[in-house]
Amino acid sequence: MPNIATINGIDEDDIATHNGITAANVASKGGDTWEHLTAFGGGHQTATDLKTFFDTNFINSFAINSPTAGGNLILNGQNVGPYDYVLKRSDITLSSTPTSSDWFTTTKDTRSAIIGVAGNLTINSGAFLRPPDRKLFMAIYVDGNLTINSGGTISMTARGANHSGTGTSGGATTAREIRLATGTFGGISNPVVPAAGSAGGVGATGTSGNTNNWPTGGASDSPAATGGGTGGGGAGGGGIIGDAGGGSYTLGSGSAGTCFSSGCGGGGMYGINAGQNITSDSAETNGGQGGDSWIKSNGYGGPGAGNPCGVYAGSTGGGGAYPPGWHSSVPPQYTWNHFRNSGTVPGGSPYALPHHTAWNSGSTNMRGREAVFEGYENGTAGTLVIYVSGTLSGSGWIDSSGLDGGSDGGGGSGGGSITVFYNTDSSSITPRAPGQKGNAYNSWNGGYGGTGTARKLSGL
Numbered sequence: 001m002p003n004i005a006t007i008n009g010i011d012e013d014d015i016a017t018h019n020g021i022t023a024a025n026v027a028s029k030g031g032d033t034w035e036h037l038t039a040f041g042g043g044h045q046t047a048t049d050l051k052t053f054f055d056t057n058f059i060n061s062f063a064i065n066s067p068t069a070g071g072n073l074i075l076n077g078q079n080v081g082p083y084d085y086v087l088k089r090s091d092i093t094l095s096s097t098p099t100s101s102d103w104f105t106t107t108k109d110t111r112s113a114i115i116g117v118a119g120n121l122t123i124n125s126g127a128f129l130r131p132p133d134r135k136l137f138m139a140i141y142v143d144g145n146l147t148i149n150s151g152g153t154i155s156m157t158a159r160g161a162n163h164s165g166t167g168t169s170g171g172a173t174t175a176r177e178i179r180l181a182t183g184t185f186g187g188i189s190n191p192v193v194p195a196a197g198s199a200g201g202v203g204a205t206g207t208s209g210n211t212n213n214w215p216t217g218g219a220s221d222s223p224a225a226t227g228g229g230t231g232g233g234g235a236g237g238g239g240i241i242g243d244a245g246g247g248s249y250t251l252g253s254g255s256a257g258t259c260f261s262s263g264c265g266g267g268g269m270y271g272i273n274a275g276q277n278i279t280s281d282s283a284e285t286n287g288g289q290g291g292d293s294w295i296k297s298n299g300y301g302g303p304g305a306g307n308p309c310g311v312y313a314g315s316t317g318g319g320g321a322y323p324p325g326w327h328s329s330v331p332p333q334y335t336w337n338h339f340r341n342s343g344t345v346p347g348g349s350p351y352a353l354p355h356h357t358a359w360n361s362g363s364t365n366m367r368g369r370e371a372v373f374e375g376y377e378n379g380t381a382g383t384l385v386i387y388v389s390g391t392l393s394g395s396g397w398i399d400s401s402g403l404d405g406g407s408d409g410g411g412g413s414g415g416g417s418i419t420v421f422y423n424t425d426s427s428s429i430t431p432r433a434p435g436q437k438g439n440a441y442n443s444w445n446g447g448y449g450g451t452g453t454a455r456k457l458s459g460l
Helices: 050-058 336-342 354-360
Strands: 045-047 064-075 078-088 092-094 112-117 121-123 138-142 146-148 153-155 205-207 238-242 248-250 269-272 277-279 293-295 312-314 383-394 397-399 417-425 453-458
Touching (some): 045 050, 050 112, 050 138, 153 383
Parallel strands (some): 045 064, 092 121, 293 312, 417 453
Antiparallel strands (some): 205 248
């Protein structure tokens, strides 16, 4: 950290030499550290790995106080997409969630968020450092100490990108390996986030009958991620209440995770008629939409989590009105799509939507969420990388969770990828990247999204 403001009244960054020694080679003056700053040019940036980009291209730059769009970031020969960047050159304490525009742009899906703090960063209880919009990934370099106190959070929960080309900002970004550092850290050589995460759960098939003959063992879960990856999405589940006369069902599969997003959940199902052969939708790839469910009539077949989540389909119509008589407080113009897109509940009732009982399902509470209701099941987990050149301390949360699928069979999205590099660790922080499932309103759950990566690596 620089703490010499001027030498003989001249700004330190305007001094080319000091007593014949170039500024970059002056270690100290009177015990004060000298640091020669440069201007960061943005544009396309190339480095061996993400750590080297911060160390040599970025962290010793002049402050960049407003988030700015850069070009493409190329790491170890892999183009990992466009980026936004911001650099704070001071000690920072966040006691409440900061104004988004101070740290992030509002561009969704097509850029990563590169954040530098040349100083100490403290996050107090109730404060969230999380992008307001979906990002390819978020990388934070703290050139000092990082303290996350109890109740403080750094999160990429529900911020995985829809990088399929169908996202809000359009253009597709190809998943590629993200080289995080070169060397051995925490016993891992050349740690990366691989281009592909774990596979999605496979939707079951079968023949209908007169009972709830949903697949033995329930809906298919996604396996846990390996090698730094994200988790895939869970498959749909359901109650296959068929009438006499036969018929078959195929439940929606989850999609695989990628370096930019966990996998999305497959659509659930409720009931089929005699002789019908019914399929609920599978999740889209590359962080796209979750699978639509299929509902026979006034049933509860949940859609899969995704960007956005699926809709309730079948005989009630894809994204159409509520089934008749669902809830007396629901105006007829309100549709499934309305609630998916607006993130509101009619009349303030916590029971007005069948999926709303799902918030406490899954393996753990999703602490990376800032609010209980964030636009039902919209979201996948993202990739988060943190570098701490000093000491990591505190007892807060570092989280990148998937989201629940819709109640009664919606597959959940997988967990994200978290890697925290540190010099010294005195914290009790355990990063978390769980996948989630769809809660059971009647008797069937959607599949779990796969557990992602959550690791702390020494040796920075």
